[in-house]
Amino acid sequence: MRDLPGIVAALHENGFAVLPSVISAEAAAHLRHLVEQYYRDPQVRSAGPEEDTLRGDVSLMRIFEHHPAFRDMLSLEPIVDLVEMILGPDCHMIAQNALRIPPGKGIVNWHIDDALFFPFLDTLPSTADGSTIPCYTLNVMIALSDIEDDRYGPTQVIPRSHLSGRRPAYSPDLPGTPVSLLSRAGDAYLVNSQTWHRGSPNRSDRTRYLLTTAYGRRFISQRLYPFIGYRLPAHVLEGASARQRRLLGHHDKGPYG
Template sequence: MSEGIVGKFNRQGFVVLRSLIPSDDAQRLAELVERRHRDPETHKAADSDFVRGNVGLMRMFEYHQAFRDLLVVEPVISLVEQILGSDCHVVAQNALRTPNGSGIVNWHIDDALFFPFLADAPAPFALSTALPCYSLNVMVVLSDVDDETHGPTQVVAASHLTGKAPEYSPALPSGVFPTSLLARAGDAYLVNSQTWHRGAQNKSGRTRYLLTTTYGRRFISQRFYPFLNYVMPQHVIAGASDHLLRVLGKHQKGPYG
């Protein structure tokens, strides 16, 4: 079954997983996100990088063990390791709190464009084997996003195969159509970092909550501010399994050290 899910992910650049966690657990995580947002310490120091753009809350695994433990939740972590390799790690874990009128509305890919040569391939282009995936997002929905007004994550299917990045704007090129990932609290979806995506504007009267964990292959650097001087807090490491420690970044020695 996992091979079918991975195959679908490779073909369309995303895949939806229903009921990854119970809805009650999702609600509890949403409450924790809201609590962190309302904590004055979160907003106190601009250089602490706990919050970005008044929508993103950074490094949630530092805030509460419930977020840390989701880094290795099944069946997601097995799917991630099947796609990225058994030595992959977490690149970032951020919560998105999107009230009415907000959203990450510009279309984008995450990080660099990995395969620009695909843009010059003859159309229609078909791969005999799956294109390598170097990083992906696991997005766990923490509040119901069951119609377009709630600001769903939107993707363009198979856009990871185009060798192009979208214009950083709310508009798509003519003839390109998005897929809205409508979901219930506790659902999740995996999105290739090269897949065109955005968070549509929340036009409803309720706040949208989403937890986004980015995983990368071993050679993709982790993005924990302040980068050079980042030290994993001891409370994050305490009680962690060997598997979780590896996902957090405790690797064996390799070719470069």
């Protein structure tokens, strides 16, 4: 039995939280196989930039369009329960991508995953209490391969950097000591979009696989290229539960429409 309120508190305090074994090693291997299958698909490899299926030869975009197994991960429990506790019961997925990081590669620059929401924090007389700072967007990252040592290129985070009021682009100095999120296939971690993080260099001889789903509060727009012209493929909704449909963006009417 997981302590969900405790995990939520850890996310607010530290900017990230770790959840071991959210899926089995076998399930992770199946998803890893699907990622590799998609990556090697000639249509994916030859698609032009207007298709936006592959970025930088490491990021597979809108992976939920590829196979129902990825769509079903949107509502994986207890992950989705945590996400709804943090972002509200009307939250939705804003992006879902897969990372395939071969030897010698890595998303090595420190970054945050959205605009800087709270630039005033660095002007406060003391470090803000994380529980008072709302989380608007977050990433759920599920390891699809073992990343149990630094040489395999784990995600690194800087604890409490979501409270720094700064972003890496304007502040080369780190606001804390990096922590490597070592994991086994099937482990997951939640990262506040404001937390400084990166994918450290893969210095091993094996490829690193990661499924990343970003969620946002209802008022945060989905980031599905080409944005205003994006249409969810009909097959994605086939067999989807009511919860999955809402996470995909099928909301009830609201104040603005």
